[in-house]
Amino acid sequence: MSFSPLIRQLIDALRGLPGVGPKTAQRMALNLLERDREAGRHLAHALESAMEGVGYCRRCRTLSETEICDMCDDPRRDDGLLCVLQSPADVWAVEMAGSFRGRYFVLKGHLSPIDGLGPEEIGIPALLERVEGSAVAEVILATNPTVEGEATAHYIAGLLKPLGIKVSRIAHGVPLGGELEFIDGGTLAHALAGRTAIG
Amino acid sequence: MSFSPLIRQLIDALRGLPGVGPKTAQRMALNLLERDREAGRHLAHALESAMEGVGYCRRCRTLSETEICDMCDDPRRDDGLLCVLQSPADVWAVEMAGSFRGRYFVLKGHLSPIDGLGPEEIGIPALLERVEGSAVAEVILATNPTVEGEATAHYIAGLLKPLGIKVSRIAHGVPLGGELEFIDGGTLAHALAGRTAIG
Numbered sequence: 001m002s003f004s005p006l007i008r009q010l011i012d013a014l015r016g017l018p019g020v021g022p023k024t025a026q027r028m029a030l031n032l033l034e035r036d037r038e039a040g041r042h043l044a045h046a047l048e049s050a051m052e053g054v055g056y057c058r059r060c061r062t063l064s065e066t067e068i069c070d071m072c073d074d075p076r077r078d079d080g081l082l083c084v085l086q087s088p089a090d091v092w093a094v095e096m097a098g099s100f101r102g103r104y105f106v107l108k109g110h111l112s113p114i115d116g117l118g119p120e121e122i123g124i125p126a127l128l129e130r131v132e133g134s135a136v137a138e139v140i141l142a143t144n145p146t147v148e149g150e151a152t153a154h155y156i157a158g159l160l161k162p163l164g165i166k167v168s169r170i171a172h173g174v175p176l177g178g179e180l181e182f183i184d185g186g187t188l189a190h191a192l193a194g195r196t197a198i199g
Numbered sequence: 200m201s202f203s204p205l206i207r208q209l210i211d212a213l214r215g216l217p218g219v220g221p222k223t224a225q226r227m228a229l230n231l232l233e234r235d236r237e238a239g240r241h242l243a244h245a246l247e248s249a250m251e252g253v254g255y256c257r258r259c260r261t262l263s264e265t266e267i268c269d270m271c272d273d274p275r276r277d278d279g280l281l282c283v284l285q286s287p288a289d290v291w292a293v294e295m296a297g298s299f300r301g302r303y304f305v306l307k308g309h310l311s312p313i314d315g316l317g318p319e320e321i322g323i324p325a326l327l328e329r330v331e332g333s334a335v336a337e338v339i340l341a342t343n344p345t346v347e348g349e350a351t352a353h354y355i356a357g358l359l360k361p362l363g364i365k366v367s368r369i370a371h372g373v374p375l376g377g378e379l380e381f382i383d384g385g386t387l388a389h390a391l392a393g394r395t396a397i398g
Contacts, residue, residue: 003291004253004262004263004264004265004268004269005264006245006248006249006252006253006264007249007253007262007264009245009248009249010245010246010248010249012245013238013241013242013244013245013246014216014242014245016231016235016238016239016241016242017213017227017230017231017238017242018226018227018230019223019226019227024218026288026291027217027218027288028216028217028218029249030262030286030287030288031216031217032215032216032246032249032250033249033250033253033262033287034262034286034287036215037250039212039215039216040215040246040249040250041246041247041250042212042215043212043213043215043216043243043246044242044243044244044246044247044250045212045243046205046208046209046211046212046213047209047212047231047239047240047242047243047246048240048243049205049208049209050205050206050208050209050228050231050232050239051231051232051236051239051240051243053205054203054205054206054232063203063206063229063232063233064203065203065204065205065206066203069203070203087229087233088229088232088233089225089226089229092202092225181226182222
């Protein structure tokens with residue numbers, strides 16, 4: 001025995017972070033305790049505030065601490081253009097790219113029948129509701145360029161076409177098999193600009 | 200703009216952890232918010248408890264949430280043997296090794312006059328106080344095998360010798376499981392000089 005209970009608990013809790021193993025967690029705990037307790041307290045407070053205060057935007061379903069997020073609320077954005085993505089991280093990535101000025105809609109991942117994730121589970125009915133009777137003239141499908149992401153895009157395209165809405169897919173400037181979240185802004189901007197009609 | 204203030208604060212606070220850059224912090228924040236808020240709350244609580252509740256053992260100066268740590272308090276440990284280390288992390292490492300059953304004393308790093316860290320700053324007077332008039336018969340100097348660690352060990356040895364206490368230094372040699380081919384010359388020279396009879 002060498003860790004006291006509070007230190008042991010802290011190390012275990014740090015291992016709850018993605019990519020943090022036992023050695024890293026131990027190093028983090030020690031660093032905070034020995035060198036920077038203020039950073040530790042600050043992190044505790046930031047975690048608590050975020051876990052309690054951050055919910056989802058009622059309109060686009062991205063992470064937001066207000067009922068309607070800043071991007072949905074911004075009157076300068078183009079209501080005619082709706083970009084559909086798989087996760088809030090993807091919204092962040094597209095925003096960082098800086099070239100898109102339309103609206104967003106965030107799915108809960110991609111279709112995956114084998115995991116029990118059908119259209120209902122990932123929020124496709126809510127997307128149709130969002131689009132119908134709205135000013136949206138074009139839906140850009142920006143799901144990941146993976147097999148599942150493509151399948152999800154095609155499924156959604158099939159539903160939107162009959163509604164007379166233009167449906168496009170981000171261009172193949174994005175490398176196949178990559179994840180949108182990790183792609184650089186320039187590539188993403190190209191992919192948005194070079195979008196092609198689908199279906 | 201794409202992160203709301205609470206998310207931005209959380210990402211910034213996570214960057215206070217050692218080895219966590221902006222991308223990793225973003226991934227951690229998203230993972231907690233999207234997949235595991237319970238882990239986030241748990242971490243907040245563990246951090247708060249540890250930052251407030253963990254202090255230093257009055258006797259050995261390792262991190263402890265009690266005035267005297269479990270290792271100093273354990274009556275089954277050998278009072279005659281005192282192992283001197285540079286940090287609480289080193290205590291943990293020696294404890295994990297499992298073979299040492301004496302007591303510990305933790306310095307605040309090593310001597311570094313250039314940084315204004317003299318004997319007083321790293322706790323050498325407290326070490327002498329701890330040893331004098333105690334049951335300690337042998338002090339094992341287990342500071343790091345670096346130039347500064349060696350210098351610190353030699354300095355302490357010079358102070359303890361006149362007190363009639365046996366002073367030893369942890370052995371230098373090849374680490375178990377290592378390959379000779381990749382071990383530096385200094386270590387090899389030490390390993391050869393410190394060879395022991397076999398069979």
